[in-house]
Amino acid sequence: MKRQHRSKKYKEQALLYNLEPKSPLVESYRNMRANLNFLSPDRELKKISFTSSEIGDGKTITLCNLAIIMARNEQQVLIIDADLRRPKIHKYLNITNHQGLTDVLTDRVTLEEAIREGAQECLKILPSGTLPPNPAELLASRRMSELLDEAGEKAEIVLIDAPIVTISDAAILGNKADGVIFVVQSHDSKEEQVLEAQERLERANANILGTVLNLHPISKDGKYYNYYYPEY
Numbered sequence: 001m002k003r004q005h006r007s008k009k010y011k012e013q014a015l016l017y018n019l020e021p022k023s024p025l026v027e028s029y030r031n032m033r034a035n036l037n038f039l040s041p042d043r044e045l046k047k048i049s050f051t052s053s054e055i056g057d058g059k060t061i062t063l064c065n066l067a068i069i070m071a072r073n074e075q076q077v078l079i080i081d082a083d084l085r086r087p088k089i090h091k092y093l094n095i096t097n098h099q100g101l102t103d104v105l106t107d108r109v110t111l112e113e114a115i116r117e118g119a120q121e122c123l124k125i126l127p128s129g130t131l132p133p134n135p136a137e138l139l140a141s142r143r144m145s146e147l148l149d150e151a152g153e154k155a156e157i158v159l160i161d162a163p164i165v166t167i168s169d170a171a172i173l174g175n176k177a178d179g180v181i182f183v184v185q186s187h188d189s190k191e192e193q194v195l196e197a198q199e200r201l202e203r204a205n206a207n208i209l210g211t212v213l214n215l216h217p218i219s220k221d222g223k224y225y226n227y228y229y230p231e232y
């Protein structure tokens, strides 16, 4: 099935809210969460950014599902939508986007005021806010580093949605985060593209935690044909 043909219902299905805790999809995200604890033994992992080579690789969905699993586990999670090119977090998590990250960065509102409650008790969300003409500059600012530190005091873990890696924002965010998760779409991603992306992140001094292989169908005839499994 081509991604652009997926229905809205399909998109909703891709979020974990409605799945049984024992479903294999939930289990695969639970493994991802557990693995994160082992990936950076020398550095505290508080702020994690997500990027990929191409639009539609599944960065936002992977981040949201990981956040849902963490919040279910009673970890205090804060999602920040720092994809100031194609912000989608508010759509996936069904909140408004009238105040968010950019409004805090330009001192129109405080972080406290801009953070929204998610559907789960432990989940908080900072949507992108008004889209600025100069995203890279805003994200590279000292104010952004301060905001991330402040966010880290408000939650146990901060998950940051970034644009694709060829846009400098992704490297800027990777540099400011404690670690980066790289999402790879198993059908489409080309090896050289992935290697180039990783070089870009390394040049920005980002700490690459690992790769999530997304859209990996586990069984064509199986019961869960419509679901795709992220592999870590």
Ligand SMILES: Nc1ncnc2c1ncn2[C@@H]1O[C@H](COP(=O)(O)OP(=O)(O)O)[C@@H](O)[C@H]1O
Pocket: 003, 006, 010, 011, 014, 052, 054, 055, 056, 057, 058, 059, 060, 061, 062, 088, 214, 215, 227, 228, 229, 230
């Ligand atoms: N594992 C998955 N299972 C089901 N749908 C997925 C999965 N990963 C991505 N999708 C769908 O593919 C589309 C693009 O995903 P998205 O997370 O928005 O990509 P990105 O943030 O990398 O641009 C969305 O419609 C999303 O629901």
Ligand SMILES: [Mg+2]
Pocket: 059, 060, 061, 083, 086, 088, 161
């Ligand atoms: Mg996205």
